[in-house]
Amino acid sequence: MVSQVQEKLKNFEILPFQKELIQWYKQEKRNLPWRKDQDPYKVWVSEIMLQQTRVDTVIPYFNQFIHKFPTIDALANADEEDVLKAWEGLGYYSRVRNLQSAVKEVKENYGGIVPNDPDEISKLKGVGPYTKGAILSIAYNIPEPAVDGNVMRVISRILTIWEDIAKPKTRKIFEESIYQLISQEDPSSFNQALMELGATICTPTSPSCLLCPVREHCAAFHEGVQKELPVKSKKKKPKAVQMAAAVLYDQEGNLYIHKRASTGLLANLWEFPNSEVQTTSPTLQSIREQLTYSLEEEYGVTVQLSELSGTIQHIFSHLIWNISVYFGKVEAAPNLQRVTVAELERYAFPVSHQKIYKLFMARD
Incomplete structure (x- = not known):
């Protein structure tokens, strides 16, 4: 399937796509607290919080958490009971336990500076491919893919990818696509723009295609199949x-x-x-x-x-x-x-x- 994606991208206008997407993002992006600077620690905290949690829910938690633990050292030195209390209500508590463990690793092994090397950052506890890509691209402006549900939905429609996004192996297809599409000059804005587009315009059930800044590049829009993508098999009932x-x-x-x-x-x-x-x-x-x-x-x-x-x-x-x-x-x-x-x-x-x-x- 990766070769099929490469085939689709042969005639894809990558530079206009990048330009229109980034321009839209810079004009229309939401004012979110973790976007005030590119501090790797704050980017990291926000991305961990945003996993399985809505943006509106995360905002007050993020502000309170950063106020209480403003730096790598502050979180590394904090009592776990205080950290769990600050996370109380966000759920998926293993996220914050892993975050604190990884922050301690950063303090001890990297002098309190979040590593900007893909191999090194991947060694940190709880840092998977998405979190790695988000930190490296957003904070360090390194052209790494950050593939979450929003990004898979957008790219599946742009390129009409019919593979099941619920299957772990499908992520490789999207990562390969992003490697070829991502802006080398401004990967930070590019990745955030894809996430923003998926969250606000290219939504799961009723995409606002007429408001989309890159609809001219969207194969699903031209074929009228945007509501059929992405393909996602249903989970087992809890x-x-x-x-x-x-x-x-x-x-x-x-x-x-x-x-x-x-x-x-x-x-x-x-x-x-x-x-x-x-x-x-x-x-x-x-x-x-x-x-x-x-x-x-x-x-x-x-x-x-x-x-x-x-x-x-x-x-x-x-x-x-x-x-x-x-x-x-x-x-x-x-x-x-x-x-x-x-x-x-x-x-x-x-x-x-x-x-x-x-x-x-x-x-x-």
Whole structure:
């Protein structure tokens, strides 16, 4: 397929395409905080945040994160608990753990300067082909491809590429295309322009082709197939899991929380005690009874739980948590962390457990 792309590019007007795309970008680009300068660290943080997260959501997080950790050294030296707290609500927490690990590598091995060599930067934890290309092109003006979903959508339409973008091997086709299309003089603006075009004009379902600055170069537009591209096979449906959680409190109003394991889903985040429960067999205990048993077995807590106080749903990429929430007053819970309501603010919780806490605070 790569050779087919090269064949398509033989008659492609690369220089006019570059010029029109970059000119449009410089006139129309959104005013985003990470575009104020080309600081490699800020570019890096923004690109990690933008993975699987909308721009509007990222903006306040980025501003707060950079305010708290303004430099490589600041993030490298920070306590992980503080870093997770600053990331709280963005999800995909392995992103920020990998970021901090990689930043420590930069401090120790590269004198606190993000490397501008493709091989060196690729060694850093969590830096894949896209992040590598984004940092090198945007911050260092090196002509490296940065192929994300937006870019694949734009290029699939420009060149009418019918390969399934959900397949990892397809990325090579797009990387090869960008290597040939990218501006050697201004790769920073070129790559950002492709991303911007995909985010604002060449959108997934209703592309605004009449507003597109490069529609004259777009094979899909001329063939009328822009809504059929890109080709993307559907993911498997996420698995639904029934959970139950308990907000435990004592006479003084203290709460009892638990830290998740250091590996796996939501590693090192704090949560209210919970367990997976079964609902399929009519002979099973009720959800509340299963949770009561689990609290005693796992945490040594004996408690009379309330009736069902509410349900929370949280959707991950591969599973769905349906969480039944209960409250319970305890004398003590020695295997759990006791915190005051004020102290709770210092701990990083996943979104689902933030919602559980809100449910508890809104109780009668």
